[in-house]
Each structure stands twice: as structure tokens, then as C-alpha cells.
Amino acid sequence: MTRNNTSADWWKQAVVYQVYPRSFYDVNGDGIGDIRGVTARMGYLKSLGIDAIWLSPFYPSPLADGGYDVADYRNVDPRLGTLEDFDAMAAAAHEAGMKVVVDIVPNHTSTEHEWFKAALAAGPGSPERDRYIFRPGRGEHGELPPNGWKSTFGGPAWERVADGEWYLHLFAVEQADLNWKNPDVHEDFKRTLRFWSDRGADGFRIDVAHALAKDLESRPLADWPDDPDEGEPGDDNPLWDRPEVHEIYREWRQVFNEYEPARFAVAEAWVVPEHQWMYASPEELGQVFNFQLSNAGWFADELRAAIEKGLAAAEQSGSTTTWVLSNHDMPRHPTRYGLPQVRSSVHHQLVTDWLLRDGTTYFEDRALGTRRARAALLMELGLPGSVYLYQGEELGLFEVADIPWGELEDPEAFMSSHGDAIKGRDGCRVPLPWAATDPSGDFGFSAPVDHERAHLPQPAWFAEHAVDAEEADAGSMLWFYRRALALRAETLTVTGDTSLEWCRGYGDQVIAYARPCAGGRTLTSVTNFGDAPVELPEGEILLASAELLGDRLPTDATAWVVR
Numbered sequence: 001m002t003r004n005n006t007s008a009d010w011w012k013q014a015v016v017y018q019v020y021p022r023s024f025y026d027v028n029g030d031g032i033g034d035i036r037g038v039t040a041r042m043g044y045l046k047s048l049g050i051d052a053i054w055l056s057p058f059y060p061s062p063l064a065d066g067g068y069d070v071a072d073y074r075n076v077d078p079r080l081g082t083l084e085d086f087d088a089m090a091a092a093a094h095e096a097g098m099k100v101v102v103d104i105v106p107n108h109t110s111t112e113h114e115w116f117k118a119a120l121a122a123g124p125g126s127p128e129r130d131r132y133i134f135r136p137g138r139g140e141h142g143e144l145p146p147n148g149w150k151s152t153f154g155g156p157a158w159e160r161v162a163d164g165e166w167y168l169h170l171f172a173v174e175q176a177d178l179n180w181k182n183p184d185v186h187e188d189f190k191r192t193l194r195f196w197s198d199r200g201a202d203g204f205r206i207d208v209a210h211a212l213a214k215d216l217e218s219r220p221l222a223d224w225p226d227d228p229d230e231g232e233p234g235d236d237n238p239l240w241d242r243p244e245v246h247e248i249y250r251e252w253r254q255v256f257n258e259y260e261p262a263r264f265a266v267a268e269a270w271v272v273p274e275h276q277w278m279y280a281s282p283e284e285l286g287q288v289f290n291f292q293l294s295n296a297g298w299f300a301d302e303l304r305a306a307i308e309k310g311l312a313a314a315e316q317s318g319s320t321t322t323w324v325l326s327n328h329d330m331p332r333h334p335t336r337y338g339l340p341q342v343r344s345s346v347h348h349q350l351v352t353d354w355l356l357r358d359g360t361t362y363f364e365d366r367a368l369g370t371r372r373a374r375a376a377l378l379m380e381l382g383l384p385g386s387v388y389l390y391q392g393e394e395l396g397l398f399e400v401a402d403i404p405w406g407e408l409e410d411p412e413a414f415m416s417s418h419g420d421a422i423k424g425r426d427g428c429r430v431p432l433p434w435a436a437t438d439p440s441g442d443f444g445f446s447a448p449v450d451h452e453r454a455h456l457p458q459p460a461w462f463a464e465h466a467v468d469a470e471e472a473d474a475g476s477m478l479w480f481y482r483r484a485l486a487l488r489a490e491t492l493t494v495t496g497d498t499s500l501e502w503c504r505g506y507g508d509q510v511i512a513y514a515r516p517c518a519g520g521r522t523l524t525s526v527t528n529f530g531d532a533p534v535e536l537p538e539g540e541i542l543l544a545s546a547e548l549l550g551d552r553l554p555t556d557a558t559a560w561v562v563r
């Protein structure tokens, strides 16, 4: 048990490791990772020094969107295992002192969900249809969609069914948006929250938490602009970040509080920073992902602003903030940091374009990307709040940018309306390499000698990042993660003190802050973005992300100094 995990609000200062189950470890040899794979690797997870594991969806799903198209919220996909496998996994995690967080996808169900099938069968105007958002079309015969809204993945957000009505899908066609004005929807999700809580889930990650409440009544649908920008919140936006969404989470809080300790949730809400804190309030979910760190380029001012905003939002919410560098939806950060840097206002789109557009060649400086990723990790781990890590970042994996079209799985690759061929998010979802040399050809991803091909192709360079190769190399990313996580727990988290003081005076190319640490001492974290080495404060060097130049910190490096 990590010491942090013994308290009821363990999640406020936790290190949570995201498992993307289909790509973690495959025990049964079908080329898809499974729940038993997570159990089998519990020792590895424990050895990282994390507090919790978050599993991306493992529910029955046609996999139109990597499992975020859920066909049955209270079951396990047979390809990934059984409910008993989940129970065994949760028990093993708890035994090893780790918490379990599961993903809840409340904005939409798979079109294979029994509710959606019933809605199709029951026809227009039925109570079954009212659980989703069905509308008549425009045009003489209703042949035009109700309005011009676009799906996040590209293409129209409305799909016509056989009897002529249209249903709303803000994501893939196979993901039908639920109607959160329907009481059945509320009851069913409360049941799901209790179901997994009863089975050992300690918390929840809430998918697209800002989209549930929609305004489809206050004006004719056709009057809304085609593209209600996700970044523009408020009453005037019919889809994203509407004030009523918070009523849902206040209702869920009652469910969380039925448990001892109370469950928590972390919202995935791509909303303006000024609105983020509401989702995290103690009356609602407890935490919200702060994506500003991952959105920022490798610029001291942008990263400092991201940290400042995250801390301010946490204070406003009465909770703690979260820090994220990578997840299953964005290009891996060692790749992002190894590309020419652009300002964050354009960063996300540009990086996506560079990386994912078919046929683009780009220059990725891997040594630089790795060096900065190490520096970023130490800077991130020294901060108060929870850190969410994404599987494979501890191995220093880069984005796999050259997956052939025929092997891609991500709907973003197929539905792209960007006018270009965007290859989507599969490049960060490639099955993990566990063994550098494996005659069976999948770097130890599948346990049986005879197995199906891994569901996404792994590049040859995965060998250098395989767990066994990194285990054997004291200078590896893996050992750096373990060391840094252990030090965070022993020196920072243990104090329970979440204060942070900025150390000014280093100039604008340095991010430096000081935190109270164990033994009544102070830990100073210094990150150097400038070309010239900087003097470190006096004290004991606890850890540095790169070799120091005497007692000076070189560029693109972080050091923790204690005194």
C-alpha cells in the first residue's frame, strides 16, 4: 500500500497510470490485450510506484472507437475476458496496494447497445427513441439532416435511419448520443456507477464529461451555426459545457458518497480553463483533467502559465489539479517535444497535421524529444495534485507514425473532414513491447508462443524500448520513472503539504518552484529551457533528468535539489 493510498482522499495527490487494455498485455494469444493481462503484469505496475490504474473501456463493444462505443456498460468484452477476470484483477490491484479507476462513457452508447436497437425497432415518437436524440430531417422528404452540425471525427453529426428520422452522434456514426433529459438515462448510469463501485472500482474517469447536457429546444435546430465550437462555452452553446451538465454530476456525487471511502471521478472536459474547476468541485466529480500541460509546446512561458492556471483552478474548485503529458488521444510527448516547437494556440492542430497526415515526412529529433520528456516528467512530478501517466510513456515510446492505412483502427482516420487524410490516434495505441527479442514477432505482447498478430503493427525500434531491455539498463526511461515516482512519494506526497512557491530570479527561460518536503526541508525543482546552463541552488541533488555540468543545470533538463 502506498502511504498515500491509506487516506480517503488518496486521489487528490495520486499517480494514476492509464492502461489501454487492448494494447497492454495479451494472455490468451488473440493479439488483443486482456484483463488477465493486467493481472499478469500487476508486479510490473506495482514496481512503477503508482497509486492507481485507470482502465480505458473494456466493456462489450463493436470497437468502432477503441471501446468508447459501449454496447453493455455492466459487462466485460468477451475478447478481453469476463466479469470474474475483472474481479480478480481488482483484487490483485488492491492486494498490491493500488486503486482501480474505470472509464464511464455517458455521452453516447454504441449503436449495438440494446437500447439503441430497441429505439430503432420502436419507431418515431416512442419512449425507446426518447433515450437518444432522434429528429425529423429537413427538406421536402426529410432527406436533409436537421442541421449542419459536424461530428468531432469529421462528417455530419446526424445519421438517417430506415424510417427517415435522424439521430445525433457527436462522434462516430456508431456512437449515438444519449438524451440526458430522459430519466431512464439517469437511472441507468447511477446503476452502472454502483455496479462497478460494488465490484471494487475506487473511482471513475468520465468520458466527454462536458457534452451530456444539450439544448435542442430553445431555437429551431436549423438555426444553430454548423460548428458550435467546443472551446466556446456557456448558455449559447447548444452542445458543449452547458450549465445544466453540472446537475448530473451533483446527482452522481450522491452515489459516490454512498461508499466508504467516497468514490471520486475525473472529468474529461475540454473546456476553457475558467470553467474547468466546476467539474472538479467536491459537490461534483472531484477532479478534472487539466490538458494545458499537454497542449503547451516546449516553452517556459507556456508551461509556467499552464501550471499557474492549473493551480488556480484547483484552488477555486476546492480540490486538487491534475497533470497530463500524454494519453490515448494525443501524439506521444517525446515525439511532440522532438518536433520543431510551435505555440500552443496552434500546437495541437499542427502537431496532429505533421504526424498524422498521410505521406508527410517530418523531422523528429528523438534524442531531443527524450531529453525533454525526462525534464518534463520531473517538473510535472514535483507539482502538487495528481499525475496521470499513459502506458508506454515510462518506456519513452514515440508515436508510431507509419501504420499502413489498411491496418488503422481509429475512426478519426476514416471520418476525417479535415480535408486531408488524417491517420488518427492509433500511433500511441500500439501494443506494448515487453521483450526485446521475441521470435514470435510481437515483442512479448502475447504470452502464448503461438498467437495471432498484435492488433496494430509494432515497429522494429520497439526493441530498444522493451521492458526487459529497459529493466537491464540503469539509465533507461523506465528506471528514471521508478526513481522519480519513489522520490515524489517519499519526499513530497508524504508531507500532505500542497503548497508551492515560485522561485523567481532565474529569468524567463527557467521554471523553478519550491515545495516543503520530508524532514522539514525544501525541495526546489528547476527546469532550464534556455541555451545557457543555470546555477542550481545549494543543497543535495536528489535527482536530475540529465547529467549536470558541475553544479550547473544544462539546457532541456530538470533537477530536484533539497536543502
Ligand code: GLC
Residues within 6 Å of the ligand: 065, 066, 068, 069, 105, 171, 207, 208, 268, 328, 329
Ligand atoms: C474521449 C475519448 C476518446 C473517444 C471520445 C469519444 O475523448 O478519450 O478516445 O474517442 O471520447 O468517446
